Amino acid sequence: MEGESRKPLAIRWVSSTDSPEFTCFTRALSRSSVIGLDAEWKPHRAQQSTFPTVSLLQIACRLASDGSTRRQDESLVFLLDLLAVPLPSIYQLLKDMFGSPDILKLGFRFKQDLVYLSSTFCSQGCDPGFDRVEPFLDITSIYNYLQHKQPGRKTAKEVKSLATICEETLGISLSKELQCSDWSLRPLTEEQKAYAAADAHCLLELFNVFQIKVIKEGNSFHNIKDLGFSHLDLGLKEILKQPYSCDKILRTRYCDAVEIVQATASSEFYLRIPMTRGEISKKSCINTAPMDDTLSQIVRKYGDKIRLKESDRKPKTSRKKGKRKFSEGSVQKERQLESSDDWQGPPPWDLSLGGDGCPKFLCDVMVEGLAKHLRCVGLDAAVPYSKKPGTRDLIEQAHREKRILLTRDAKLLRHEYLLKYQIYRVKSLLKNEQLLEVIETFQLKISEDQLMSRCTKCNGRFIQKPLTTEEAVEAAKGFQVIPNCLFDKNLDFWQCMDCNQLYWEGTQYHNAVQKFIDVCKLNE
Known part of the structure; x- marks a missing residue:
């Protein structure tokens, strides 16, 4: 946390x-x-x-x-x-x-x-x-x-x-x-x-x-204090002698009566009464004090x-009634889709297809964390417009923006006929491993000067020229708070051209750069 x-x-x-x-x-x-x-x-x-x-x-x-x-x-x-x-x-x-x-x-x-x-x-x-x-x-x-x-x-x-x-x-x-x-x-x-x-x-x-x-x-x-007794250290016999006490005790619930008995017991001995009917269970392995x-x-x-x-x-392995049964052929097809590990065909950004040569991805909600990692190494990684996008929404966005759709949902591979060479199922579970898998699968080249060159918040590019501290303070007014401790450090500030988020090359920046140098093995 x-x-x-x-x-x-x-x-x-x-x-x-x-x-x-x-x-x-x-x-x-x-x-x-x-x-x-x-x-x-x-x-x-x-x-x-x-x-x-x-x-x-x-x-x-x-x-x-x-x-x-x-x-x-x-x-x-x-x-x-x-x-x-x-x-x-x-x-x-x-x-x-x-x-x-x-x-x-x-x-x-x-x-x-x-x-x-x-x-x-x-x-x-x-x-x-x-x-x-x-x-x-x-x-x-x-x-x-x-x-x-x-x-x-x-x-x-x-x-x-x-x-x-x-x-x-x-x-x-x-x-x-x-x-x-x-x-x-x-x-x-x-x-x-x-x-x-x-x-x-x-x-x-x-x-x-x-x-x-x-x-x-x-x-x-219902608290024992609500019964109106001023001396709870009295014995039960003495309490019963108090005026109207019998009526009050008879009107209370059984569990409250238990509290009265426990409260009147001496501090050295507790009379434990089971809260449910039946025999008292055998001695527990845990010697616990009663709840307050x-x-x-x-x-x-x-x-x-x-x-x-x-x-x-018993594990529930049977199918629900009315659920459509898959034929042997369709089951086999599902298994082939899930076990397909090799990427086939040129990506949509390939120059031979009229692309610009710049890799672009669309990460669905199942690999949304991967999108931020891709942005950290300088790659264009978008997320769906909607928080709960439908399959049609994902396909339309990937097709319109010429992106490869990254997902862990094997069912999306059925729509490969609509997005030829534009859907890839990520096999790894952890974000660092997912990042390496994408880099290796699509043979992407990552250099150190690309690291932290995109806005992790919106995927936008940074302005070409860094801002001075004075310019950053002016740009952040009513939008973002810059810590006072940064004013005396003479840092360069960078601003996203799309969402206007400000970044600076502080400790977190240098730690992130070193992390992705290690993850992408750029020193080897």
Whole structure:
């Protein structure tokens, strides 16, 4: 995550139950009433016959201090390497954590993660796997609550991504570039670890915003203080002797009665009463303290649960009714399209076709990040006019502007008859690798003086002559803020001719130049 004032995440990599990191993990669980959950696995096809194996489990713990005063900015993120840790050795610990009534679990569409986790542990002899997470709170519910409470703003009907929710609620950018990387490979890069940790930690950040808002608005919870007792340290027998106390207790809910009993118990002994009927479960592997009043009230009012049914444990491989079945020939054609790795034919900018010799690309929404990388090395890379372009829109723009359409959508290759030699399917997942793939496929020549010669914001060209500091200040009025620290450095400023964005050759510029020198291997 990006943010100038944010502290680096405290990340612990857990690859053995004998390690200090694992000891730290179990200790953190005993001090946490709120945790964020996420999981990663190797990308797979939706219609494969088995569930993917979960490679990594991320658990972000919001810690309470030893003095029982919670500091919401104190947190740790644990990355459990499920390919290295023997799964039977942590099965009971995780099962107790998922079911502990003293720990609120946060997640974003976590049911699928739980299905895959359960399958992964079952494959290692931990039968029957995991079947529930309770209490649970989905981040989408938190987002909808925060949006609904803003006057004059309607909650959007479409389901927002986690990155969008973080952007709108926290004002931070959550990069999803590494989402589809191969999480089964070891060792993971530091970038992958940071990405995985951020995905879990942001759940705690979102919950903090939600909790503060709930408390600030003073939601009408039934609190034991509302019963009107001035001496909560009295025993239950003494409380019952107070005038009208019996009527008040009889009118309250069962869960509030539990609070009364817990509040009247001495500080050295807590009488724990199960919140649901049935026998008290066996001793948990996690020795956790009970939730505080505020958190337990939030759980009762907003908490949910995930329960897996037998049907959830089987991959859905059958097609929906009424869906058109492909013939053998069409299936074969699809496979040929997806497996076609070689670029064929001259590109539209080829001089023999009447082109100007300048490579031009159109990156669809699936490779929009690649467009910025192409611009950084001086290549003309446009994006669709619309945020949600249709296939016809992409084809028309590529044809009209004589661009090669770059995509990761194999279905677009069906339209190659409309755009002959103008569609290319990018195979790589990461932007740096995608950039090298395009350069090598189309045999493009990149030189150092081309780097950072285009506007990364709009793809425009820079003015020929650099601006002085005075000219840059005048051009930026009412449009862009130039940091005061740049005025004494005698820097050259460059302005985009299309969107008027100003750039200067500062530290970020030099770092970017060096990065693309290394990526494009210009020093070799």
